[in-house]
Amino acid sequence: MISCRNLTRRFGEFTAVNGLNLEVAAGAICAFLGPNGAGKSTTVKMMTGLLAPTSGEVTVCGLNAAANPLELKRRIGVLPEDLGLFDDLTVEEHLLLTGDIYGVPRQETRARTTQLLHALSLEHGRRTFAAACSHGMRKKTAFAMALLPNPQVLFLDEPFEAIDPVTAKIMRDLLQSVARHGVTVFLTSHILSMVERIAHQIVMIRKGTKVWDSAAGDLPQSLEDHYFDLVETPVVEELAWLGPSRF
């Protein structure tokens, strides 16, 4: 469903993604892991047709992402890192907008909106403007927008960041449910415990280069240990001034 061949993106002298080869099967949940600045978001942008690769190609739903960005956008759902919400629309209006734009019949849009608001515990905030929503509500709204047109592939950039445990559990269950229905899920995350629970495929990237790609069950050790071994090792700095003395 997602296929990258020698995918490379350079910004001047800097190579953000370097010769990435990747295959994600239909109905799989693929977790794309790496530290900040490793090239995850750049890869997602290329996969969703928002950024043209310098070389190589990416195919999603059988479409070349760089050549058919508009057709691709009709078939995928995206939860961008910045959520992409309009301050002047309410939660409900965002979902109605999505239905209208993706050509979902109005009655069906209303039914799906009601179901999504209920499933994501957003009913109380349906008439709240995005500008007045909490971060969790904004994230759930953007997630609902990604789901509403019933996409073939879901791209989620940091879906579990800065949300409460209940919302995280709801989103996790929904993702597992959509994957069972054949929707491919491609997500980036720093929350390894969550990734360990839902991902079928683990891909790790470091400085733009893929360093691991396997089924989740094929990891030789725990995901956290493997990540620290392959991607980056945490270094704890001693802050000697912390303690009971003042200033």
Place this chain on the structure above:
Amino acid sequence: MARPVAILRALALAYRRDWTAFQSLAGNNFFLITAFLLRQAGTFVYLIMGLVVLFPLSTDPLRKIPPSRLALWPLDRRERWILRLASPWINPLTWGLAALAVWGAGRILTVGMWAAIAGLFAGVFLISAVPLPSGNGMWRRVPQFPGPLNQLVRKNLREILTTLDFYCALILSAAVLAYRIFASGLPPEAFMAMTVLVVGAMSSYAQCLFGLDGEGGLSRYRLLPVRGWQLLLAKDVAFLAVVILLTLPLAVLPGIGAALVALAVGHAPAVERPRPQTRWRFSTGGALGNGAIQLVALTMTASGIALTSTWFLAPAVAAWAVSVWWYGRDVERVLG
């Protein structure tokens, strides 16, 4: 004392950075049209602009600190009082009013005028201390529009309604409406002139159509499977809806024609050189040349329709349609 001083210093810095209301006048077509065409006769219009600008500038500077943050800081009762009493003096308007009170009263301004300005300032200052909706809440019930772009048009409408351009144009339009109701004998040319003034007041917004969408909005535009011309169309429909409403008591057809050419000229800077805008400020357009071309074109179009024939509307519609198509392609390129 060190803590209140540190907070006041930070507040002054934030206030200075936010001092965009007067700066925004420099790039606003309405300022151009009144400065170059009306000159001294524009005093009344400047008074309206002054009042409209006064509102956002009269807010309590202490409101810039989030209440949760203010509550967390280790300030004692005395320090909080110092902050409360000293913070209004960060606002230059407070100094201006004080100066008028000490030296100007009775000489430059009448006592009644000074009291009216001070009263307005004090009123807005007090109101700003009360939590109010950010602006979009005020316009929850904007009308529905047919078609798949409905919600985008409604969003764009709400954005326009949080600019000072709209309120300036509204005051002008309402003034003419009141004149029509309570007096008579206004010549048709006057309606045309006021229509030009109203559309001129709105025209800078046509140069920064994407200015209030923010990064989140632009990011969503990139994800939506719509063409660039559709995004521009949604912007333009909202703009036209507002102009039609404002020119109803004036001259509607010349108003529509003027708005169409204002949009046709405004698309270039709006798409190719997008400028982020601030709510409750005048829109800041692009280069001076763009504003001048816009004003000349909209004046000619409105005059042509009002004084010659409604057929002048046809080239305005054609110019606008070509502009939407042409710059729609640019929208796709710029958004990436």
